[in-house]
Amino acid sequence: MHNALAALLSAALVASHSTALTAVDAEGDIWLQLVPAGTFTGRNGQGPWTTGDKASMEQIAANTRQLAGSTEPVIDYDHQAIFSAVPGVGGTAKAAGWIKELQVRDDGIYGRVEWTAAAAISIKRKEYRYLSPVFFHEKTSGRVLAIRMAGLTNTPNLDLVAVAASALFPLNNQTGDSMDKILAALNLAKGTNEDGVVAAINAHLTSSTAIAKAAGLTETAKPDEVLTAVNTIVADRTKFAQAAGLAATAKADEIVTAVQSAIAGKVDPTKFVPIAQVTALQDDVKKLQESVTADKAEEAVNSAMKSGRLAPALKEWGLDLFKANQAQFETFVGSAPVLTTPQLQTPKKDGEAAELTEAQLAVCSAMGITADDFKKTLKAEAKA
Incomplete structure (x- = not known):
């Protein structure tokens, strides 16, 4: 599938930027610029093409890796992989090197190149001097999509690669079978033009990125x-x-x-209890605790009142204090003075006479008047 996509994309490829090589470049792996950052044009003025900012170049590098799959982008001689190795026709195109790794830098996308022994000798002898990349781009906007390959050449020329692209994948009957196979692989109808092909490839790349993200991977996976x-x-x-x-x-x-x-x-009933039952049990325990506390509070308050350490008028307050803080209630009662009998009597509401003390009852008996009459006299005096 990746090979089909790579061949299909060749319909929109160009090569423009060239990198000069020296004998030093042939010594082991070397990082070489494949495409520049930003907007650029070919030697003959064609373009412009753009790789955008650093984030856009990271996407281009990711697209390149996806298209290459488990293979490594090739560096050939004079774009022979395009000229000589024509599908359905034959021909060979030896590799001069391989792009082992991609790296995005501020000034462009670089490739770590591993030369073949023969290519290293040719570079040392100055038989080849330039690296000419081949990349895919959108036809209308010039936005670079991915890097296909590169070639050792001494004449990095846009026209050369434009002819090579046509020879590799002409939209005519000479390679119609190959075209039909690739269009079928992309679920496109026969006769789909280049714009439709590029749009389908863009959709494929976008989908691949989305799948990578959904699988918890990075876009460059x-x-x-x-x-x-x-x-x-x-x-x-x-x-x-x-x-x-x-x-x-x-x-x-x-x-x-x-x-x-x-x-x-x-659910194992010996280990787990339904949440509804647990909630009901908690409610029952809470009610039981409140009931026990209320009983204790009533008993304690009554005892304090009987011993003269709590006035009857403070009964409700005493109950609330006991329920809220039993220790504080006990401290209060323990330090309270003992009240006299008159102090312990519950005050009456307005309009009602207080109960007579023992001394007042003795006065009533001596004077031969009833307790009610005496209360009325006390009430009248209070008003006066």
Whole structure:
């Protein structure tokens, strides 16, 4: 699939920026600039093309990795991979090197290049001097999509690669079978033009990025990493479905419902109690505790009143204090003075006469008047 996409994208590729090579570049792996940052044009003025800012270049690098898959982008001689190795025709194109790794820098996208022995000798002998990259871009906006490959050449020329692109993937009957196969791989109708092809490829790249994110990976994840992550998720999902007694193809909602039902129906009664029963038990315990506290409060307050350490008028206050803080109530009662009999009498409401003391009752007896008459006299005196 990746090979088909790579071939299809060649319909929109160009090569413009060239990197001069020296003999030093042939010594082991070397980082070389593949495309510049920002907007640029070809030597003959074609373009402009743009790689955008650093974030955009990271996306280009990610697209390049996805298109390459498990392979490494090739560096050939004079774009022979485009000129000589024509699908359906034949031809060979030896590699001069391989792009082992991509790196985004402030001034562009770089590739770590590993040269072949023959290419290293050619560079040392100054038989080749320039690196000419080939990249895919949108036809109308010039936005660079991905880097396809690069070539060792001494004539980095836009026209050269434009002809090569046409030879590789002409939209005519000479390679119509290949075109049909690639269009079918992209689910496109026969005869779809370049704009439709590029749009489909963009959608493919966007979908790949979305899948990587959904699988918990970064946007730059390689296809094999994405595949591994997705396979793991599918395998785990299948295990959950089977454990719930469902088919491996069961939907997520069905799996969740089945698991919840299984848990609800297989609770060990020796270890777990329904939440409703626990709540009811807690309510009962709370009511019992409140009842016991109320009884103790009533008993303590009555005892304090009987001993003369709490006035009857303060009974409700004493009950509330005992319930709120028993220790504080006991401290208050322990330090309170003992009240006299008149002080302990409950004051009457307005309009009512207080009960007579023993001394007053003795006066009534001596004078031969009733207690009620004496109360009336006391009330009249109080008003006066």
